[in-house]
Amino acid sequence: MVTITSTHQSRPTVSPAVVRAELPTVSTAPASQAPAATFERAAGGRAFTGFERALPSAEKAAPAGTRSLAELASEAVWKATQKVTTKVADVADKAATGTPIPEKGVGHDKYPGVPLEAPRNNAEGNRSPSRYDRVLDQFKVGSNPRYTPRDGKTFCNIFVGDATKAMGAPIPTAYDPKTGEPAKFNAKTGKWEGGHEHNANGMVDWLNNHGAKKGWKKVSAEEAQKHANEGKPAVAAWKNPTGGSGHVAMVRPGTVDPEKGPTIAQAGANNFDKKHVTDGFGKGKDVEYWVHE
Numbered sequence: 001m002v003t004i005t006s007t008h009q010s011r012p013t014v015s016p017a018v019v020r021a022e023l024p025t026v027s028t029a030p031a032s033q034a035p036a037a038t039f040e041r042a043a044g045g046r047a048f049t050g051f052e053r054a055l056p057s058a059e060k061a062a063p064a065g066t067r068s069l070a071e072l073a074s075e076a077v078w079k080a081t082q083k084v085t086t087k088v089a090d091v092a093d094k095a096a097t098g099t100p101i102p103e104k105g106v107g108h109d110k111y112p113g114v115p116l117e118a119p120r121n122n123a124e125g126n127r128s129p130s131r132y133d134r135v136l137d138q139f140k141v142g143s144n145p146r147y148t149p150r151d152g153k154t155f156c157n158i159f160v161g162d163a164t165k166a167m168g169a170p171i172p173t174a175y176d177p178k179t180g181e182p183a184k185f186n187a188k189t190g191k192w193e194g195g196h197e198h199n200a201n202g203m204v205d206w207l208n209n210h211g212a213k214k215g216w217k218k219v220s221a222e223e224a225q226k227h228a229n230e231g232k233p234a235v236a237a238w239k240n241p242t243g244g245s246g247h248v249a250m251v252r253p254g255t256v257d258p259e260k261g262p263t264i265a266q267a268g269a270n271n272f273d274k275k276h277v278t279d280g281f282g283k284g285k286d287v288e289y290w291v292h293e
Contacts, residue, residue: 105140112146112158113173113197115185116165123168124293127231129253135166136252136265137273147267157200159267160235160248167233169215169292171203171248180210200246204239207290216290221277224251224289225262233292236264236277238285249280251289261287 102108107116120138122131139162141147147155161173172182176195183195198206207216219227224234234251247268254263254274261277268280281287 105144107146118166129231132231142273156268169233204237227291
């Protein structure tokens with residue numbers, strides 16, 4: 001099939017093959033028995049059917065040298081599907097977990113050190129860019145009190161720990177430095193056992209010393225963005241060489257700005273859901289990029 005490219009900057013390039021891959025045959029199981037993925041794909045299926053049928057004639061009708069009707073159709077169906085699938089996914093999340101996504105974001109009522117079990121996930125074997133986006137969006141990092149700076153502390157590492165855990169590729173916030181194995185949180189004592197909590201510098205150390213055996217690999221900025229656009233976990237990380245606080249963030253589906261770098265979501269001194277690397281890390285930093293299949 002023909003790949004459709006777009007100048008629209010808020011979403012990755014979409015092709016019929018990519019859309020079809022995200023919209024397989026829909027189950028007829030009731031809401032209480034079917035996974036969230038079933039419902040999100042059901043919502044998008046009708047839109048895709050019309051898009052696929054209209055594509056050949058739209059491409060033929062597009063004037064030479066202009067933005068094609070097929071491209072405009074791709075953009076329109078993407079926007080419509082995103083709105084519908086987000087609403088349907090909320091219903092499916094509630095059916096699967098018994099709880100909806102809180103208005104203030106998942107984990108808003110828990111202290112940053114307490115691990116979360118987020119309702120939305122993007123685990124290996126069930127990944128897509130739309131699910132990746134919704135995994136990040138459930139945390140509402142731009143406004144969630146869990147990640148709000150306080151007492152001289154910021155929580156970029158906590159957000160990345162929460163997000164990567166929900167994606168089935170956890171980068172631990174607390175671990176044993178010798179083995180890299182995650183520490184366990186004792187809810188009764190409020191303390192970690194088998195390791196201790198690490199800041200952003202410690203996360204970068206974990207990636208370099210233990211990440212490979214857990215499926216993480218270092219790549220370029222462009223490769224990191226490509227991975228995120230395919231629905232695969234991608235992280236931006238910087239270790240402060242002075243020993244001060246470093247920084248980590250989630251690369252999310254989007255574009256690589258020539259001046260600002262990949263698209264990210266982050267907690268930190270400034271919390272936001274969608275900007276670019278230099279908006280969070282500043283300029284002149286030797287930022288590393290890590291991805292997981």
